[in-house]
Amino acid sequence: MKNNMIKIMLCIGLPLALIACSDKQESSGSPVANPNMGKTLASKNCVACHGLDGRGVTSDIPHLAAQAEVYLVASLKAYKEGKRTHAALRDMAAKMSNADIRNVAAYFAGLPPVKNPVKTESQDIHEKGKAASTACASCHGEDGNSVTQGIPSLAGQQPEYFISAVKSYLDGSRKFASKEKQAMVSALNQVDIESMALYFASQQPAQRKTPAVGNAAAGEPLSADCGACHGASGISSDSKIPTLAGQDAQYLVDAIKAYQDESRQQEAMHKTLAGSSLSDIQHVAAFYSIQSSRPAEEKTFSAKELADKCERCHAPGMENPMMIFPKIRGQNREYLIKALKSYRDNQRGSSPMHKMSLPYNEAVIESIATWYANQPAN
Numbered sequence: 001m002k003n004n005m006i007k008i009m010l011c012i013g014l015p016l017a018l019i020a021c022s023d024k025q026e027s028s029g030s031p032v033a034n035p036n037m038g039k040t041l042a043s044k045n046c047v048a049c050h051g052l053d054g055r056g057v058t059s060d061i062p063h064l065a066a067q068a069e070v071y072l073v074a075s076l077k078a079y080k081e082g083k084r085t086h087a088a089l090r091d092m093a094a095k096m097s098n099a100d101i102r103n104v105a106a107y108f109a110g111l112p113p114v115k116n117p118v119k120t121e122s123q124d125i126h127e128k129g130k131a132a133s134t135a136c137a138s139c140h141g142e143d144g145n146s147v148t149q150g151i152p153s154l155a156g157q158q159p160e161y162f163i164s165a166v167k168s169y170l171d172g173s174r175k176f177a178s179k180e181k182q183a184m185v186s187a188l189n190q191v192d193i194e195s196m197a198l199y200f201a202s203q204q205p206a207q208r209k210t211p212a213v214g215n216a217a218a219g220e221p222l223s224a225d226c227g228a229c230h231g232a233s234g235i236s237s238d239s240k241i242p243t244l245a246g247q248d249a250q251y252l253v254d255a256i257k258a259y260q261d262e263s264r265q266q267e268a269m270h271k272t273l274a275g276s277s278l279s280d281i282q283h284v285a286a287f288y289s290i291q292s293s294r295p296a297e298e299k300t301f302s303a304k305e306l307a308d309k310c311e312r313c314h315a316p317g318m319e320n321p322m323m324i325f326p327k328i329r330g331q332n333r334e335y336l337i338k339a340l341k342s343y344r345d346n347q348r349g350s351s352p353m354h355k356m357s358l359p360y361n362e363a364v365i366e367s368i369a370t371w372y373a374n375q376p377a378n
């Protein structure tokens with residue numbers, strides 16, 4: 001008796017993710033879950049959203065079929081205790097006794113896994129980015145290597161800089177080169193933009209034609225003022241700051257003039273270059289344009305490679321005495337996306353998941369979620 005009390009107190013006090021409690025309760029004689037009673041409850045209260053077969057009726061509602069029983073118990077308790085927030089679930093879980101929770105969890109956990117409809121949509125960021133970038137090739141060239149004077153190459157460029165540049169066209173702070181481009185860029189969504197950013201970043205920048213303007217040797221000493229931000233010989237190592245190496249010289253001249261007259265607004269650039277003469281600008285542009293460049297990112301990871309990081313906890317059969325690992329293969333895609341964003345944005349407690357998802361942008365999250373949704377459920 002005394003032992004049981006201690007166990008129960010421990011269970012209440014310990015974080016949710018501890019697997020030990022429910023196991024030990026079972027073995028120390030607390031009531032065994034009754035899946036038939038769970039089914040009765042499910043057919044009354046859960047069927048509208050999770051089906052009696054445990055299939056989420058829309059893609060943003062999780063499948064419960066064949067989910068780990070301990071995880072189902074833990075998540076219902078998390079709703080009940082307000083650690084996970086979802087209005088409908090919180091109200092429902094609040095009305096459920098611990099026995100109800102055990103029963104309904106046993107019912108759903110005992111069902112065979114459901115199959116997701118096969119998706120044909122690409123799950124890889126590289127393919128997505130490449131597909132979206134074909135629209136830009138008429139000006140920015142194959143793989144982002146422009147051959148037109150005055151038009152920047154995008155190949156090898158830093159990804160966050162690329163994203164902020166695209167945003168600056170969309171918010172009107174930079175002017176679109178043409179109506180055609182405006183229509184193209186406005187049609188892109190966040191995932192397209194991020195996929196393109198990572199795709200272009202991983203492309204090998206080709207050497208541009210020898211500049212018609214300026215004198216590279218005269219530009220070299222002037223570049224001393226730029227290296228702190230743009231990197232030695234113009235290869236930036238900061239994802240927010242553009243690489244200048246190998247860029248078209250005429251474009252560099254135009255861009256610097258735009259900071260001077262503040263049609264492009266960036267204080268550091270305005271201050272650094274406010275007093276430069278046109279010939280200095282041409283020299284420094286010539287210097288950077290002949291520097292050899294390299295991709296800002298080595299490669300764009302495939303969905304499978306991204307998911308590899310998750311497999312050490314989420315691969316079938318993984319166990320850890322300190323954590324409950326939910327099954328995520330074959331889970332609904334929109335639900336996975338939502339769950340990963342809520343960990344990332346710290347709206348759903350779980351420190352290992354927060355750490356995992358913190359650096360993930362929407363393109364990466366979608367790619368991994370699509371991969372897992374397309375795997376057969378285990």
Ligand code: HEC
Nearest residue numbers: 045046048049060061062072075076084086088089092104
């Ligand atoms: C109105 C629709 C609705 C009903 C009814 C409903 N659910 Fe849910 N359920 C959801 C949604 C949406 C989520 C995802 C919520 C979130 O993001 O936290 C969810 C999540 C869950 C989860 C967490 C799953 C996971 O993978 O983390 C469990 C467990 C669950 N529901 C069990 C139940 C049970 C048991 C019932 C019946 C007693 C029920 N739900 C009734 C919509 C519903």
Ligand code: HEC
Nearest residue numbers: 135136139150151152162165166175176177178181184185
């Ligand atoms: C009609 C030709 C044209 C097309 C098509 C075009 N661009 Fe551009 N783009 C330009 C020109 C010219 C510039 C440089 C002038 C400026 O600053 O806007 C530029 C600049 C950019 C820059 C800024 C680069 C930097 O280093 O700051 C980005 C980012 C960009 N384009 C993205 C795109 C994307 C993405 C597409 C396709 C969806 C696209 N462009 C299609 C002509 C074009």
Ligand code: HEC
Nearest residue numbers: 222223225226229241242252255256264266268269272284
């Ligand atoms: C304090 C940091 C800093 C210094 C120093 C600096 N830059 Fe920049 N530069 C930036 C940032 C940040 C941007 C991106 C601004 C934006 O988003 O428009 C930028 C953008 C540029 C661009 C536009 C590139 C493109 O693809 O459109 C050029 C060209 C440039 N810098 C040249 C120079 C030169 C030449 C020098 C030295 C004379 C210099 N910068 C010094 C921070 C700096």
Ligand code: HEC
Nearest residue numbers: 309310313323324325326328336339340350352353356368
């Ligand atoms: C160190 C172990 C660990 C790693 C690595 C890990 N996870 Fe998790 N994951 C967990 C734990 C523990 C939970 C349960 C947390 C909770 O109860 O909210 C979880 C929960 C989840 C959920 C919620 C499932 C549901 O039904 O609501 C998703 C989705 C998920 N992880 C996806 C991922 C993805 C994608 C990766 C790789 C980027 C990843 N995880 C890496 C341990 C891990």
